[in-house]
Amino acid sequence: MTEMPNNPTPPNPTPPVEDDTFEAALARYGMELDDSLASSLKEYAETMWRYNEQLNLTRHTTWDLFVGRDLRDCLQLAHLIQPDEDVLDLGSGNGVPGIPLAIIRPDINVALAESVGKRAKVLDELVTELNLEVPVYASRGEDLLEDFRFTTIVSRAVGSLLKFCRWVEPHWDGFDRLLLIKGPKWINERGEARHHGVLKGLDLRIVATYPLGNPLDEDSPAETNDLTPAATEAPHPSDTSPGEGVILQLSPKGRFA
Numbered sequence: 001m002t003e004m005p006n007n008p009t010p011p012n013p014t015p016p017v018e019d020d021t022f023e024a025a026l027a028r029y030g031m032e033l034d035d036s037l038a039s040s041l042k043e044y045a046e047t048m049w050r051y052n053e054q055l056n057l058t059r060h061t062t063w064d065l066f067v068g069r070d071l072r073d074c075l076q077l078a079h080l081i082q083p084d085e086d087v088l089d090l091g092s093g094n095g096v097p098g099i100p101l102a103i104i105r106p107d108i109n110v111a112l113a114e115s116v117g118k119r120a121k122v123l124d125e126l127v128t129e130l131n132l133e134v135p136v137y138a139s140r141g142e143d144l145l146e147d148f149r150f151t152t153i154v155s156r157a158v159g160s161l162l163k164f165c166r167w168v169e170p171h172w173d174g175f176d177r178l179l180l181i182k183g184p185k186w187i188n189e190r191g192e193a194r195h196h197g198v199l200k201g202l203d204l205r206i207v208a209t210y211p212l213g214n215p216l217d218e219d220s221p222a223e224t225n226d227l228t229p230a231a232t233e234a235p236h237p238s239d240t241s242p243g244e245g246v247i248l249q250l251s252p253k254g255r256f257a
């Protein structure tokens with residue numbers, strides 16, 4: 001007769017793992033992408049995560065974070081760019097938003113600027129591996145504006161509004177507008193920028209707002225499938241809830257009437 005163990009193995013306390021696949025995360029966030037676009041974006045994330053094992057590029061290493069934060073920001077941004085624009089991603093780091101933007105919008109020209117040489121080298125290898133025609137500059141983005149012209153500079157998680165305005169202030173002839181992806185703290189950043197007078201002569205508009213929460217979290221703001229940009233007129237700050245992401249557009253007054 002087989003002896004029963006004294007201490008039988010307890011039931012596995014780990015809760016059932018959610019379906020952690022790209023496709024399941026897209027469905028959770030209500031994003032419908034065509035198969036070839038989804039496959040290119042998935043390839044980007046998987047390749048970037050592989051490089052992330054050698055060099056710290058991102059902390060967004062689950063499909064929920066990639067889809068809910070990185071991809072959501074990039075899809076919002078993609079709606080705001082006109083065909084044929086020359087776009088610079090300033091402070092590209094892991095390639096967000098520039099690389100997904102180049103994949104989503106093959107009709108525009110995207111370049112990446114990354115000031116840390118090792119990261120720029122990895123970005124260069126990454127775009128080569130993904131067969132993307134995206135130049136990577138190992139340089140401070142604002143310095144590139146001495147030699148190149150862009151229609152739009154895009155950026156996420158690189159510097160406060162104050163810092164950005166100071167960096168690009170001497171270079172407004174080198175580009176038409178800035179599109180900055182920001183979280184709820186943008187209102188404080190605007191206060192700081194105003195306090196230092198760096199917004200004088202500039203138009204600041206909110207050109208997109210969208211919920212940041214996880215759709216599985218009941219406390220998070222309601223998710224919508226509407227990826228169209230929100231109003232182009234800046235609403236009152238209280239119109240954006242604490243859980244919202246925004247895209248801010250800055251341009252010299254009167255440039256975009």
Ligand SMILES: C[S@@+](CC[C@H](N)C(=O)[O-])C[C@H]1O[C@@H](n2cnc3c(N)ncnc32)[C@H](O)[C@@H]1O
Pocket residue numbers: 090091092093094095096097113114115116119139140141142155156157158167
């Ligand atoms: C926190 S990471 C953000 C990366 C990515 N944009 C994202 O949203 O995940 C900021 C990156 O910007 C780079 N950086 C900071 N200032 C820069 C500048 N003036 N020009 C180019 N790169 C810059 C840093 O080296 C770093 O890799």
